[in-house]
Amino acid sequence: MSRKPCCVGEGLKKGAWTTEEDKKLISYIHDHGEGGWRDIPQKAGLKRCGKSCRLRWTNYLKPEIKRGEFSSEEEQIIIMLHASRGNKWSVIARHLPRRTDNEIKNYWNTHLKKKLIDQGIDPLTHKPLAPNTNPTVTTSPENFHSLDAPSSDKQYSRSSSMPSLSRPPSSSFNTLSSNDGTPVQEDGSLSCKKRFKKSNSTSRLLNKVAAKATSMKEALSASMEGTLSANTSFPCGFSEQIRNEEDSSNINTLAEFDTFLQSSLYPEHEMNTTSDLSIDQDYDFSHFLENFGRDDDHNEEHNMSVEYGHDLLMSDVSQEVSSTSVDDQDNTIEGWSNYLLDHADFIHDMDSDSLGKHLI
DNA sequence: AACAGTCTCAACCGCCTCGAG
């Protein structure tokens, strides 16, 4: 049994709205407010279905809607959120005041997808495109700066020259903890290079989430296999790693970002990747964020976006942590990874015991 | 100027969610 189509009424008009229709709709909503869309056409004297009225209002006529060019700041936010949320246009729109999901969706499909492809990035997975699909790309990290300046000669592809130390911690990578909780290598060296810009709050947060997500993923893997035990380590004291940043240069940032996303959001991909699992390096978001928005003409804008990026992530946490239960999440590692990204601070404040209780 | 190809984005379609009864 199929649902009856919404707009099947006799004589209902379709297609582009006229100025006259717009005036009628605006006037009616001004007088009576939004809602009750089913009755609005009749009451407003419109030969449209209610759904069409609602869409016209929410996507076009609403006074607070911002139209026109997207700023580089907005572009960055869209891409960041798309990388973590996918085609959740309404979710993305919530972080871009006065932009509609429809407008963002259109902008993604007509502009941002192309820009990413020009940069050698798969817009679907946010991973570097396969080299043979983008033969003109260069391997020089400095060629990737900003999507504001897409150009066929500034493209990127992963290559053997790419520093493989950008790999985030993997489930097969054994970490120990120092006294302060900082993960250390078996050889005693710090497993997480000190590589953050102190001023970059978004980088710090994202790195924190990355570390937590990876640890959670290990725990979840163990839990699902029935092997979760007291030996499962949860790196703590992550803030200690946010101290130095000298050795954080010249890494291809977007590849790192993509690699992290793949490992945290799509763990099944990581399971199939064994080439550089032993590399001792966490993912460094600060490079991504620094280079991603680099544009000599828009430095202030970029700084704003970094701060806003932090704010929007934090607002996500505060808004959702109280309303989303663990049970709501997919019972998969992928679901948990997404959950972690959504609840960075919540997870950050958990100790391993309470974490284990949540898992069982 | 005329035409063809490409791009943009408003609007539509159909499925999903959720609350009311």
Added chain:
DNA sequence: TCTCGAGGCGGTTGAGACTGT
């Protein structure tokens, strides 16, 4: 618990604008 309908959402379409020849 079930059904129904309003509203929400993401994918897709197509008319008009734009660009190149």
